Amino acid sequence: MINKRFAMLIKIQQEREEKLQAQFVSAQQFYQQQEQKYQGLANYRTEYIQQSQQQGSAGLQSRQYTQFVNFIGKLDQAILQQGRAVHQARAAAEQRKQSWLAMQKKRKALELLVERNNVAELQRQLKQEQKNADEYANQLFMRRLAAQQDDNLA
Template sequence: MINHRFNMLIKIQQDREEKLQAHFVKAQQFYQQAQQKYQGLANYRTEYIQQSQQQGSAGLQSRQYNQFVSFIGKLDQAIQQQGRAVQQAQAAAEQRKQSWLAMQKKRKALELLVQRNDAAELQKQLQQEQRNADEYASQQFMRRLAAEPLL
C-alpha cells in the first residue's frame, strides 16, 4: 500500500522532471541561438570595418565617413544588446537546469526510500518465514518426542 503511494509519487516526479528537462533543453537551445546571433553581429562588424578600411584607402568623403561611424555605432549598440540577451538566456538556462536537477534529486530520494522499504518488507517476510519454519520444526520434534516410548 505504501509502495503503491510512493510509486504514484515517483511517477508524478518523473513527469515533472521530464517537463523540466524539456524546458532546460529549450532554454539551452535559445541560449545557443543567442550566442550565434551575437557572434554573427561581431563577425559582421569586423568584416564591415575591414571592407570600409579597404574602400577608405582610396579616400572617403566626410559624408561617407559619418555614415560609416554612425553605422558602426549602431552595430555596437546591437552587439551590446545581444550580449545582454546572451547573458539573460544563459542565466535562464542555468536556472532551468538547476530546477531539473533538483527534481531529479527528489525523484531519486523517493526511489531510494521505496527500495529501503522493499528491503525492510523482504527482511520481515524472511524473518516470519524463519519463525514459521522454527515453529514447525519444534512442533515436529515435540510430536516425535511424545510418540516415543519412555524407557
C-alpha cells in the first residue's frame, strides 16, 4: 500500500523532473543562440572597422567619417543590448538547471525511501519466516520426543 503511494509520488516527480529538464534544455539552447548573436555582432563590428580602415587609407570625406562613427555607435549599442540578453539567458538557464537538479534530488530521495522500506519489509518477512521455521522445528522435535517416550512406555 505504502509502496503504491510512493510509486505514484515518484512517477509524478519523474514527470515534473522531465518537464524541468526540457525547460533547462530549451533555456540552454536559447542562451547559446543569444551568445552566437552576440559573437556575430562583435565579429561584424571588427570586420566593419577593418574594412573601413582599408577604405579610409585612401582618405575619407567628413560625411563618410560621420556615417562610420554613427554606425559603429549603433553597433556598440546593439552589442551592449545583446550582452544583456546573453546575461539574462544565462541566468535563466542556470535557474532552470537548479530547479531540475532540485527535483531530481527529491525524486532520488523518494526512491531511496522506498528502497529502504522494501529492505525493512524484506527483513521483517525473513525474520517471520525464520520464526515460523523455528517454531515448526520445535513442534516437530516435541512430537518426536513425545512419540519416543510413548514407544518407551509401551
